[in-house]
Amino acid sequence: MxxxxxxxxxxxxxxxxxxxxxxxxxxxxxxxxxxxxxxxxxxxxxxxxxxxxxxxxxxxxxxxxxxxxxxxxxxxxxxxxxxxxxxxxxxxxxxxxxxxxxxxxxxxxxxxxxxxxxxxxxxxxxxLVEGRDLRTILDYHPASPRETAEWMGGIARALAYVHRKGIVHNDIKPGNILVNRAGAQEAAGGHDGIGVAQLTDFGIALTGNPSAAVSSSGTPHYLSPEEVRGGASTAASDVYSLGLVALECLTGTKAFPGPPLESMVARTLGEPRIPGTVRRRWSMVLHAMTDPEPAGRPSASQVVGMFRRLSW
CATH class of the missing domain: 3.30.200.20 (Phosphorylase Kinase; domain 1)
Incomplete structure (x- = not known):
């Protein structure tokens, strides 16, 4: 197999x-x-x-x-x-x-x-998070650019934190992101009821040297190209997956739809298609996060700054 x-x-x-x-x-x-x-x-x-x-x-x-x-x-x-x-x-x-x-x-x-x-x-x-997971939210409607910048920026902060500890989450997807609505206006990072995005489910997370070649067992629709090919799951892989989630927030559809095998093959053949309806500033960030080469992607800490500037 x-x-x-x-x-x-x-x-x-x-x-x-x-x-x-x-x-x-x-x-x-x-x-x-x-x-x-x-x-x-x-x-x-x-x-x-x-x-x-x-x-x-x-x-x-x-x-x-x-x-x-x-x-x-x-x-x-x-x-x-x-x-x-x-x-x-x-x-x-x-x-x-x-x-x-x-x-x-x-x-x-x-x-x-x-x-x-x-x-x-x-x-x-x-x-107990007072809210919904991002998968449920996106099943009803896409997120606004402001919501996307706020939520994805929060998850990028979480990833920067765990990556510094030598942890790779290894399963970034909408179902593992919860939007906490409780106290959103007072909470750091939450504004005007948008809510605070929180990362969960570290059941297949990896520890140790982030560059170690460990095969991923994450969700196929959000795997990075190197993981699809059987390569290492690294901090850069988490950034790629978050880029796909951010694109899905804006468009309401998966970047690589279809059956899992078809979706993964498409990942190895090219970058995700970003519709013309996505503003250029967003397009630049998403292209950077989903660079086919792990070394070409920004770190999670750099992504935090990118989303902060997008929210202005």
Missing amino acids: TTLHVAADRADRGAACEGVGREDTKLHNTAHAEIVPKEIVLAGRYRLGGPLGGGSEAYVREAFDLETGAKVAVKIFRNPDPANDVPFRREMEIHSRLRHKNIVRVLGSGATGHHAATENRNFLVME
Whole structure:
């Protein structure tokens, strides 16, 4: 099986949950049966509520923290062997130590224990975002240039932060970006109710030397050309993926639509087509972010400045 076919087989399976937003109920994957009963208190503390999202590795439910009185999101992993739960361990090792206003915060973790006929499962407790994921927003309408600059600038700041720590997110896509509407006018980076974009789902993130040749398992429609060819997943790959997301925000359509394999082949043949309706200043930034060569792309820190200037 070729690299292209392997990546295509992974298409939109949801390597982990796509979002922990309160309004994300449409993302719940009903094809996967929930692992724990609907009315249950995890670890004697978190009373589970309704579903928020789901994927092949985990699903997310709203919960009420009986100790603090706060509403949170609980991400429950599907692996029936908690001791060998690689996605959970990766999130614990990487995501739980990140503290940035543009990254959804992990608040705690635990195990569900055995309830009735169910098996023990690992879970993470995360802040509950008052808003929607970007995938849901774009399903209704494109974002305005101002929203795009604000949201993508926020995610670029998050990427600059994690890249400095030697972390590659490895799965930048609309479903992993939440737009937090709570306190948007007061929050740093949020203006006039636009909201603050927050990055989530570090289930397939990479650590160590960002230039190490590690094959990506990200979502095919947002992979960089070098990843499609089986090359390294690097900080530059995250920037490329963010460029595709920014273009989709402005146009409402994927830069490389179609079936996963067809989409990836197109990625190796040329740059994304930027419609004439996109203003020239935007076009220049998007072309830079989606340069076919990783060395030709700006860093995430440089992208922050680019989006800041676009928002003027």
